[in-house]
Amino acid sequence: MSEHTTTGSSAALERAEQVRDRIEREAETKRNAIAAVLGSSGVTSASESPKQASA
Secondary structure, eight states: OHHHHHHHHHHHHHHHHHHHHHHHHHHHHHHHHHHHHHOHHHHHHHHHHHHHHHO
C-alpha cells in the first residue's frame, strides 16, 4: 500500500508542478500585456508593490 501512496504523491507533485508552470506562464503573459499598455516603468512599480507590502 505504501507504494501506491508514493506513486500517488509523485503524481500529485508532478501535477502541482504543471499547474504552477501554467500559472507562471499566464502571469508572464499578463505582465507583458500590461507592459505593452503602460510601458515598462508602470510594470516595474506594479511588480514591486506586492514585494514591499509583504516585507
